Amino acid sequence: MNVEITRNVLTDDVVSRFDLETEQATGLPNACYTSPEWLKAENERLFARTWMLAGFCHEIPNKGDVCPVEMGGMPLVILRDNDGEVGVFHNVCRHRGAVVVPEKCSAQRILTCPYHAWAYGLDGKLRTRPHFYGGDKHDTDPGPDAPGLVPVRHAVWHDLIFVNISGDEMPFEEHWEPFTRRTKDYDFSALRYAKTLEFDVKGNWKLILENFFDAYHVPSVHPKLEEFAPIHTRDGTQTDGVWFHNTNPITEPQEGRGEGMPFYPGLDEKGQRTEWYFHLFPTTLFEIWPDQLAIFQLKALEPGRTIEYIHLYFIGEGATEPQYEPNRQAVYEMWDELNTEDFTIVENMQQARSSPAFDGGVLSPFWDPATQHFAKLTAKYMR
Template sequence: MRTDLSRVHQPIDRASGLPNAHYVDPEIFAEEREALLFETWAGLAAGADVPEPGDAKPVDFLGVPILLMRGKDGVVRVFQNTCRHRGMILVEEARKIEGAIRCPYHSWCYSHKGELVSTPHVGGPGHNVHEAIDKSTLGLTEIRSHLWRDVVWINMSGDAPAFEDAMAGAMARWAEFEKPIFHGGADSRFELEVNCNWKLAVENYAESYHLPWVHPGLNSYSRLEDHYNIEAPGQFSGQGTLVYRQLKDHDGNTFPDFQGLSDKWDTAAEYLCVYPNVLLGAHRDHVYSIILVPHGPERTVEHVHIYYPTDDTDPALRAKNTQQWKSVFVEDVFVVEGMQKGRHAPLFDGGRFSPAMDGPTHCFHAWAAERIEGHRTKAMAAE
């Protein structure tokens, strides 16, 4: 299936959004899986999902069985969750692996770094080696990965530019926040399952236009007119606010600030959509990430993690902060699910953009269209 994306590339005052098929059609979803998520640096999970050495977590990422593992050396690695012998799934549920990663089928064993270390009876009963089995070439298939802002980013195709080059713009914008961050723990994570295409969650997060109607509580002090657009074509987009109000407990205490921030952050906060599927928020006293994991064209799971400048923040205030953000994000659910339903209207043409307010969303659409068309060109050349 081929869709016409020419109008997506038009200047914002004449552009249309991505056609309906890009939200509902399984064939287009499969195409975007490659073009937008496998051929780029996509968010998989959080480092906090495997906080201690030996922690392992299986993840289904767009149908690919993946094993997230923090090795004994403290390094987070990403592997295909399949034994190199007969393709058996290695780890079925999150757990700590004290020794080797053992395949439950024939007991081939792998180190925390993915090296094949044991092949019992491979040469016959009692013979644990065979000249045809070169263990040095049969380690777990490692997926290219990088840890930034505690997001585990992966490049499934293996041929994206180096992470530091691909994310140079976002890393430079928030260079002041390149300092240790501490996950709040069990009270600082939650998931939201939403019945929408993952791109709608990106589009909604990118703009502040909807604040007065969807987030009236937030808009009561951080008003629409206090916000500004952020646009970095081909990289990221989002919004910022000039008014950020710190959360306080009953005694007026707040979270500690990140040290060394410029005066800008005394009253400001920013929210970036780092393409393709990671949403980030930065404030003087906490940051967060939302990792969007698609489960088909019309279902997405949002994995939310909140971090602080120190590892000893007040649990009650952390819980209050988590609940506040969860309430805000839940307010968006009816919007993204409503837009998803709207994409089944056959005469909807992708919609128009407000030239003043929708720049960040149009920026995301243009990036997606360019990558999809580039993918189609390569596919045609290979035929």
């Protein structure tokens, strides 16, 4: 379970620093960003034990739609069963451990392993085992206790599908409550999926997240965003358990930031001039603007390489109608520009994580309590 690497990196002395007053505290040590062994431990002790965004209902709109995904180094399969319900299973045949569904498919009634043709229903139950007792001696009725696909605990929020692979995290509704409590004014049912942007970042996934809830860098790195929401209007990111959150007033809509697009229905004047952002520990981020929901999903490939997806949703016809295409394109270009600015800094910091001159940093009491909280949460799961 990679306990040794976590104990060697997060020693008692290191962890004790996370509990100091912020000015005396530090963030995570360098090995958390550079060690392949640490990333393997994260797959087991962090990603598998938390609620993780795994997929989307729009990827499996119809009965029999099946979509393989990889989470924390493990192959999973998300599907729409014969009753139209979402199901999630480990994508591993119980016979010899082959991946059952290697690519996305539709109109499936049975999932057949490509190795020895063991067949599973969309409910995960084993249906047949050809030649199991010898040539032409098939097992056509394995029975209810036969080894079927192993189910994965999951939950659905609107279009999003979350999984808790270990099965022992808090109930999803309880997990989600801090977000629900703060976003009651938003009618998320009005959202429609539009597009996903993909970025290949030469940096550790944690640096991307820490940069996300760091508003301190905006004047230096994001001139257009600083004009949109100046730093003197910003507060440090707040925390609530596994949630990080902040809100900023919007001076005026800009191209790509609320200009010319439909707003959430019923949003009051204050809501029309407010930006929310949330980070759900460990790897999911949300930006709520009056005209959109941007969902950031991170996939750690290597200690120094992360794939970032931005899944973009707009209100109603704003997501699909041709008249809004120029506005949508402006949003895509805005996110591309903003993230390119961020990635320059993230990749810069990744290079510096090889230096013994950095040992977790010196934290600002105003801007960096969230960085300190992130270190505490990481230690909680990894130790």
